[in-house]
Amino acid sequence: MIRVLMFEDNKNFRESLSMYLADSDEIYMVGAYNDPSDALKLIKKYEPDVVLMDIQMPNQSGLEALVVVKSKFPQVRVLMQTVFDDDDKVFAAICGGASGYILKNPKPESYVQAIKDVYAGGSHLSPSISAKVLNMFTLQFANKETYVELTKREKEILQKMVEGHSYKMIADDLFVSVTTICTHIRHIYEKLHVNSAPEAVVKALRLRLV
Numbered sequence: 001m002i003r004v005l006m007f008e009d010n011k012n013f014r015e016s017l018s019m020y021l022a023d024s025d026e027i028y029m030v031g032a033y034n035d036p037s038d039a040l041k042l043i044k045k046y047e048p049d050v051v052l053m054d055i056q057m058p059n060q061s062g063l064e065a066l067v068v069v070k071s072k073f074p075q076v077r078v079l080m081q082t083v084f085d086d087d088d089k090v091f092a093a094i095c096g097g098a099s100g101y102i103l104k105n106p107k108p109e110s111y112v113q114a115i116k117d118v119y120a121g122g123s124h125l126s127p128s129i130s131a132k133v134l135n136m137f138t139l140q141f142a143n144k145e146t147y148v149e150l151t152k153r154e155k156e157i158l159q160k161m162v163e164g165h166s167y168k169m170i171a172d173d174l175f176v177s178v179t180t181i182c183t184h185i186r187h188i189y190e191k192l193h194v195n196s197a198p199e200a201v202v203k204a205l206r207l208r209l210v
Helices: 011-022 039-046 062-072 087-095 109-119 127-140 152-162 167-174 178-192 197-206
Strands: 002-007 027-033 050-054 077-082 100-103
Touching: 002 011, 002 039, 002 109, 011 027, 011 109, 027 039, 039 062, 050 062, 050 109, 062 077, 062 087, 077 109, 087 100, 087 197, 100 109, 152 167, 152 178, 152 197, 167 178, 178 197
Parallel strands: 002 027, 002 050, 050 077, 077 100
Antiparallel strands: none
């Protein structure tokens, strides 16, 4: 089961979403808190696979907590959530190492799929967010010519990442181990100068590598 730790300051939303996720056969809610002040202690205690992090919270923002969490626990997938799709916050979250970014949705089933996506090693971006991120990266690097040389296998893997495939799905498709895929993806990150799957996807599209 996927161990999920949530940080959300809206009590009603936090409790209702926690109850829904707890009823899922694939998700185990280890805890839900109103702010991420003790995020490092809680992650060390509960060892979650995925952290569901709200952007706007008291005491410490989700973006600030994201940076702290990824610096200490780089293996933990962080799925950011918000009611706003502000350009600067989206860009900061993706560059900060978030594995995905989801707009708060009245349909809780969308969270289950998003959590499964990032847990499996893929990325999750709501459609409107995906378009914004691609546009922001395009503007950010519009005047910078970049040449990236990828191997045939790296291009195959990157194409599947763009299509939203998880690490396991890619491994099954290419008849190799997940460990091998992780090694290739690490090399892809190094060549693209990125730190997360969403960054790799938008940069691949911007540079027309796939």
